[in-house]
Structures are given as C-alpha cells and as structure tokens.
Amino acid sequence: MQHRNVDVAVIGAGSAGLSAFRSAKAWTDSVVLIEGGPYGTTCARVGCMPSKLLIAAAEAAHSVKEAPRFGVRASAPEIDGAAVMNRVRNERDRFVGFVVEGTESIPAEQRIRGYARFLDDHRLQVDEHTIVTARRIVIATGSSASYPQPWNELGDRLLINDDIFDWRDLPGSVAVFGPGVIGLELGQALSRLGVDVRLFGLGGQLGPLTDPNVMASAREALSAEFYVDDDAEVKRLERVDDGVAVDFVHRDGTVHSIVVDYVVAATGRTPNVSGLALGNTSLPLDERGVPVFDPATMQIGDSHVFIAGDVDNDRPLLHEAADEGRIAGNNAGRYPTVERGLRRSALAVVFSDPQIGMVGETFASLEHRNIEIGEVSFEDQGRSRVMLKNQGLLRVYADTMSGRFLGAEMVGPRAEHIAHLLAWAHQSGLTIAEMLDMPFYHPVIEEGLRTALRDVNARLEARLNRAA
Numbered sequence: 001m002q003h004r005n006v007d008v009a010v011i012g013a014g015s016a017g018l019s020a021f022r023s024a025k026a027w028t029d030s031v032v033l034i035e036g037g038p039y040g041t042t043c044a045r046v047g048c049m050p051s052k053l054l055i056a057a058a059e060a061a062h063s064v065k066e067a068p069r070f071g072v073r074a075s076a077p078e079i080d081g082a083a084v085m086n087r088v089r090n091e092r093d094r095f096v097g098f099v100v101e102g103t104e105s106i107p108a109e110q111r112i113r114g115y116a117r118f119l120d121d122h123r124l125q126v127d128e129h130t131i132v133t134a135r136r137i138v139i140a141t142g143s144s145a146s147y148p149q150p151w152n153e154l155g156d157r158l159l160i161n162d163d164i165f166d167w168r169d170l171p172g173s174v175a176v177f178g179p180g181v182i183g184l185e186l187g188q189a190l191s192r193l194g195v196d197v198r199l200f201g202l203g204g205q206l207g208p209l210t211d212p213n214v215m216a217s218a219r220e221a222l223s224a225e226f227y228v229d230d231d232a233e234v235k236r237l238e239r240v241d242d243g244v245a246v247d248f249v250h251r252d253g254t255v256h257s258i259v260v261d262y263v264v265a266a267t268g269r270t271p272n273v274s275g276l277a278l279g280n281t282s283l284p285l286d287e288r289g290v291p292v293f294d295p296a297t298m299q300i301g302d303s304h305v306f307i308a309g310d311v312d313n314d315r316p317l318l319h320e321a322a323d324e325g326r327i328a329g330n331n332a333g334r335y336p337t338v339e340r341g342l343r344r345s346a347l348a349v350v351f352s353d354p355q356i357g358m359v360g361e362t363f364a365s366l367e368h369r370n371i372e373i374g375e376v377s378f379e380d381q382g383r384s385r386v387m388l389k390n391q392g393l394l395r396v397y398a399d400t401m402s403g404r405f406l407g408a409e410m411v412g413p414r415a416e417h418i419a420h421l422l423a424w425a426h427q428s429g430l431t432i433a434e435m436l437d438m439p440f441y442h443p444v445i446e447e448g449l450r451t452a453l454r455d456v457n458a459r460l461e462a463r464l465n466r467a468a
Contacts, residue, residue: 005134006135007333008137011276015041022329032110036114036115044092051351057193081169114129117275121281146267154237154239161266173259175262188225200234209409210364235255298328308325317348344427357419373456373459384412384413389414395408396432400460405422405432432453
C-alpha cells in the first residue's frame with residue numbers, strides 16, 4: 001500500500017472536480033485529483049453535448065417537414081438513423097477527447113486512478129493501492145441515473161440516457177419515463193427523427209417548471225407534437241421477446257397496450273455518495289446520506305471538507321458545477337480561511353422546441369410572497385409568427401414594494417436568449433422600470449419580453465395608485 005500526504009485531495013475529475021483542482025492549485029502545489037471512472041465530464045460524454053447533437057439533427061429534420069407551411073415545397077425528410085448516430089458519436093468523442101487531453105495534461109504525480117473511500121476525516125483509501133492523508137478534501141463525485149429497481153427485469157431493453165449516445169442506429173419505438181429536462185429533450189428529438197415515442201410522468205410535473213400557467217402552455221405545445229402524459233397511469237411494464245410491453249391509460253381514458261423496442265429511464269439522478277463510506281467521518285449528513293453544506297462557501301458543516309457539483313444535489317448544471325468547484329477549491333486551498341464565493345443568479349434552459357427557461361426565483365418559491373406577475377403569450381407576438389414559432393408563455397415576477405425583478409418562467413421560441421437577458425437583469429438587481437429603459441429592437445422576439453415587463457409594470461403602478 002502506497003501512502004501520500006497532501007494539502008488538498010479532490011475526489012472526482014468531472015466539471016466540478018477539475019474546477020476545484022485548478023482553484024486549489026492557486027494556493028498550494030500539494031494537490032491530487034482522484035478519479036476511478038473514465039476521464040471526460042458528464043456534460044461532454046453523456047449530457048449537454050451529445051444531447052444537443054441529437055437535437056440538432058432533429059431540428060434539421062423538423063425544418064424540412066415544416067417547410068411547406070412557408071410555401072416551400074419539400075419532400076418528406078428521409079432519416080438515416082445510422083448516419084445520425086454516427087455523427088453524434090464522432091462529435092461526442094471529439095468533445096470528450098478535448099476534456100481527456102486537458103485532464104491528462106495534469107502532471108501524473110497529481111493524478112491518482114481509482115475509487116476513493118473515507119477511512120476517517122482526513123484519510124482516503126483509493127482502491128487497494130493508496131492511502132491519501134489530506135489536510136483538506138473536496139468531494140466532487142457527481143451523480144448517476146436512478147430508476148425503480150424492478151425495472152432491471154427489463155434487461156437490455158432498459159436504457160438510461162448514457163446508453164442512447166452509443167446507439168449504432170435509431171430504434172423504431174421507445175417509452176420514455178420522466179418528463180424532466182432529459183426526458184423532454186430526448187423524447188422530442190427522437191420523435192422528430194422518426195422514432196415512435198411515448199413520454200410518461202407522474203404527478204403532472206413537466207420539466208423544471210413550477211408555474212402552472214407556463215406548465216400548461218408547455219404541455220399543450222409539446223403534446224401536440226408527440227405523446228406526452230405527465231400524470232400517467234401505467235398498468236404493466238414487462239419484458240417480452242421483441243421488446244417491452246406497456247399497458248397504460250391513455251389521455252382519452254381508454255387502456256392502450258403497446259410494445260416498444262426500449263424503455264428509457266429519465267426518472268432522475270442520485271448523488272454518488274454510497275461508495276464514499278461517509279459513515280467513517282464526522283461529517284453532517286442529510287436523510288439521503290448527502291453532506292450538509294453551505295452553498296455560499298461549499299463547506300460541509302464547519303469541517304475541512306468541501307463539496308461541489310451534482311453530488312451536492314443542489315443545482316445539477318454544468319455552469320453551476322464549475323462555479324461550485326471554483327468556490328470549493330479556493331476555500332480548500334486557503335483553509336482555515338473560508339470565504340463566500342460568487343453564486344450567480346439561477347439560470348436553467350431546456351432545449352425542447354419551444355424551449356423552456358427558468359431565471360432567478362421560481363413561482364413556487366414566490367407563491368406566498370407579495371408579488372405582481374406580468375405575462376405575454378407568444379401566439380400573436382410579431383417575430384414569433386413570422387417564423388411560425390408562435391407558441392408559449394412568459395411570466396415575470398416582481399416585488400410589489402421595490403419593483404425589483406425577482407424571476408421568470410417561460411416556454412417559447414429562443415427562450416435560451418431571453419433567459420440570459422433576464423438572468424443578467426436579476427443578478428444586477430434591476431427593477432422592472434429599469435429593465436424597460438433598456439433598448440428593444442424591432443422586430444425581435446425580445447419585444448415579447450417588453451410586453452410582459454409592461455404588463456407587470458402597469459400592475460405595480462396600479463397597486464401604488466390604490467395605496468395612495
């Protein structure tokens with residue numbers, strides 16, 4: 001057994017771990033990066049990038065299909081599933097290669113291959129070959145797809161999103177369980193590429209949305225294109241010779257029986273903490289076994305251990321993982337000095353069509369506070385109609401006393417861009433009136449945002465007039 005003594009040990013070489021390693025290195029050269037799985041982040045290997053490659057192919061096919069609506073005659077697109085997946089894999093491997101190259105450029109003596117588990121508060125055992133004694137530790141072990149264990153009986157007909165990007169061809173049909181970010185993006189993309197898709201959920205939740213009005217608009221737009229039931233009753237899920245038999249209550253109330261090639265589990269992700277042996281430490285843990293931490297400093301309790309990325313079960317997004325890694329790495333590097341890091345305004349995007357955007361505080365978090373709400377429907381918004389992208393709803397939330405912009409939820413065309421503008425406004429602490437002082441070009445989709453801002457501003461002024 002080898003023994004290493006270091007200032008900082010970072011467990012996990014994903015987006016958060018790499019960010020933490022680089023940040024800790026600014027304070028000390030005595031840092032090691034421990035990783036047991038393949039190099040290459042979740043985003044590059046099975047997340048952000050390969051999913052967008054699949055979505056890009058789907059958008060190309062959809063554009064051809066929709067061309068006649070503009071008076072442009074085109075034959076129905078012919079989907080070459082093997083070619084689609086070949087490009088997805090090749091470009092995915094290219095992105096992964098860049099990350100792997102960057103990780104392997106770290107000096108070999110600062111990289112330890114293997115899975116780490118805690119022996120006590122300061123000692124980590126890596127597989128059966130190395131014990132690392134670290135003055136400070138960063139946990140950045142990520143998360144893994146989770147699904148009901150009985151589904152394992154489906155054998156090789158059960159997939160998670162990680163598996164999809166290794167396909168050599170597109171299947172004929174899939175049942176996707178979980179209408180969250182992953183389920184919506186993959187479900188719609190596969191449908192547009194000619195796969196027969198059924199998307200099932202529980203409890204009426206759609207994507208990350210919490211505003212019931214926006215959720216209803218998203219449900220209407222998406223379910224018009226492919227089968228979506230976000231509050232489904234599935235009576236049977238059983239492996240059969242040629243796939244998986246699914247019996248479910250259709251939205252029309254009748255029971256349908258279908259056989260699909262695969263079931264795709266997009267039912268959530270679980271923090272990778274089970275193999276860390278955190279019970280050997282004095283770290284405070286929640287009911288799921290995840291360390292309790294301060295999101296401003298990423299410090300676990302008042303200890304010398306920090307946490308970052310998907311493993312903390314907070315904001316499972318790449319830019320958040322990188323920020324958390326930077327904060328955790330800086331604080332681990334300069335410990336015992338621990339400082340609050342920059343946590344940016346919340347920003348999330350679902351790359352469905354229409355897109356979904358979330359900024360700042362959610363409707364659910366504001367529901368019992370004193371707020372005013374402004375909205376705009378994109379159905380009659382000028383530029384949206386020009387592009388035949390006139391679907392969706394944007395709702396903005398404002399504080400009644402200060403007029404400050406608090407947050408927004410939306411489904412609509414190019415929501416990714418509107419969400420960025422709103423995130424910048426939120427982080428800058430702008431009021432609705434100050435946002436309306438900003439320039440709006442014509443004709444652009446952002447004019448819809450101005451309509452929503454004018455709506456909420458009028459409500460704020462009316463409230464002031466009533467109070468006077």
